[in-house]
Amino acid sequence: MSEVLPPLFVDQVSSVFKLSAPRAEKLHVMVHLGSVTPALSKADLSTRTYIFAAVLSAIDDLKHVITSSRANIDDLPAMFEDMKIRLEDTFNLTKEQNDNARGIVKDLVYQANRVKFKSATFVTSEVMNILRTEQLTLRLNNIFGKPTREKILVTQLKRTASSVRNAFRQDIRDSITDKPCSLKQFTAQTAAKYRRGGVGDSALDIGFTIHNALLRRFAIDNPHLLNIEEAEDGEGSDINRQERTHVDSSSGPAKKKRKTATTAGGRVPTGQDFWSQVDRYFGTYVTKWGKDITSPGWKSLVDDIISRDKLNFPEDPAPWTTPTSLTEPQVQTAWDGASSSELHMSQQPWSAAASSSSQFHGSNLASLLNGGHNYSYNM
Numbered sequence: 001m002s003e004v005l006p007p008l009f010v011d012q013v014s015s016v017f018k019l020s021a022p023r024a025e026k027l028h029v030m031v032h033l034g035s036v037t038p039a040l041s042k043a044d045l046s047t048r049t050y051i052f053a054a055v056l057s058a059i060d061d062l063k064h065v066i067t068s069s070r071a072n073i074d075d076l077p078a079m080f081e082d083m084k085i086r087l088e089d090t091f092n093l094t095k096e097q098n099d100n101a102r103g104i105v106k107d108l109v110y111q112a113n114r115v116k117f118k119s120a121t122f123v124t125s126e127v128m129n130i131l132r133t134e135q136l137t138l139r140l141n142n143i144f145g146k147p148t149r150e151k152i153l154v155t156q157l158k159r160t161a162s163s164v165r166n167a168f169r170q171d172i173r174d175s176i177t178d179k180p181c182s183l184k185q186f187t188a189q190t191a192a193k194y195r196r197g198g199v200g201d202s203a204l205d206i207g208f209t210i211h212n213a214l215l216r217r218f219a220i221d222n223p224h225l226l227n228i229e230e231a232e233d234g235e236g237s238d239i240n241r242q243e244r245t246h247v248d249s250s251s252g253p254a255k256k257k258r259k260t261a262t263t264a265g266g267r268v269p270t271g272q273d274f275w276s277q278v279d280r281y282f283g284t285y286v287t288k289w290g291k292d293i294t295s296p297g298w299k300s301l302v303d304d305i306i307s308r309d310k311l312n313f314p315e316d317p318a319p320w321t322t323p324t325s326l327t328e329p330q331v332q333t334a335w336d337g338a339s340s341s342e343l344h345m346s347q348q349p350w351s352a353a354a355s356s357s358s359q360f361h362g363s364n365l366a367s368l369l370n371g372g373h374n375y376s377y378n379m
Contacts, residue, residue, distance in 0.1 A: 004035040004045050013050055017057035027053055088148040093156055100138040101157060103196060104130050105164050110194035112207030115282035117165060117275040123157045166229045168194065169274045172219045173226040176312070183309045187212050210302065217305045218281050222274075230273045 010031055014024035030052055034045040093101070108126055109117065119126075131153075135141045143149040171193070175186045187209045192198045195208075219226060270276070289297030 002035065003031055004039050004042055005031045005049065007031075009046065010049065013053045017053045019053060019056055019060070023053075023056045023060070026056065088146070091149055091152055093143075093153065094139075096139055097143075098156070098160075100140070101127075101131060101153070102160050102164065104134075104138070105157065105160050106194040107196035109161070109164050109168060110190065110208075112205055112211045114211070115286065116279050118279050123154060123161055127157055127161070128154065162230050164194075165275050169226070169229065172215055176216055176220055177226070180312070183209060183213055183216065183306075186216070213302065213305045213309065214282075215278065217301075217308070218278055220308075222277065225274045225277055228273050230275065 007028065010027045011024065014027055019027070027049055031045060031049055034040040034048065039045075040048070105127055108114070108122070108130075116122075128150075131138060131140055132144050135144050140153070143153050168190070171186075171190055175181050175189075181189070187204065188199060190212065191204055191208060285298070285301070289295050292298070
């Protein structure tokens, strides 16, 4: 049986479509079958052969595309991972996350039992532990578990902590200089500003008033520290262009701020800022008089603070005239397990009779403390 189409024709068609040897062999088989009696005409068989070669070529091209695409798809996870790693360097906290974190920092700084404001573990331990525990509520769950983002958060928190301490220092300064107010007023105002939940529906624990009294006494005794602010940046990082308060020592407290370029060499020397000195202030008295704030030394100090407060603000009707004021102790308040940076306080609950009979007209805080309340520092 002779072939309708010569083998050379089949080979030329295979070459045009760049078919592999197995594909070319299929074309030869097709021509052989088309030559069986009754054979197809030369025109018909050559057309069919050409179409079949084109189909085989298209199939080969499609397989090549699929194979290449599969390789690219396999690379996608690695590509996305690379992009994610690169984007980590550009990560920033949202305004909501910053506000939530700042609220926690303010609450911790304002704790009634705090005696260490510049503790090295304030951010890395105290603040971060709360943020980690409440990450879902505070919308920070996209940060924890990612080391790079956690590092960015810690850096931001250090700046925030410095900013909050500076603001609190300025509030203390203003309460005894530019905007003088009584201890009771100061406690109400600062609790609303710094305490988580604000003043609250019930009376504030008396610990806040005692704490604020001690801080204001320190400020009065150390006016040269009132306008010294710490740099609002993360520890160990370079300080860029920031707002700084510049004070004319002859004109009293700072009235305005101006921008200056500061560097690490322009920082307040370590340990000479307001809060570092406050830490020493508390530490000295705890070493001297012990942890129990009802001891004679502490009583004398607090008595002197309250007496001077009344002299400085005679217009304020006796801050201790009623147990329903903001300075009335909460029932069954305890600070068990307080860290070394906190004031350890434990209070016995007041009885209804004791509350109704306690009128602090002209009395001092030492007398109040003698009424069954035990306050102590835990260093």
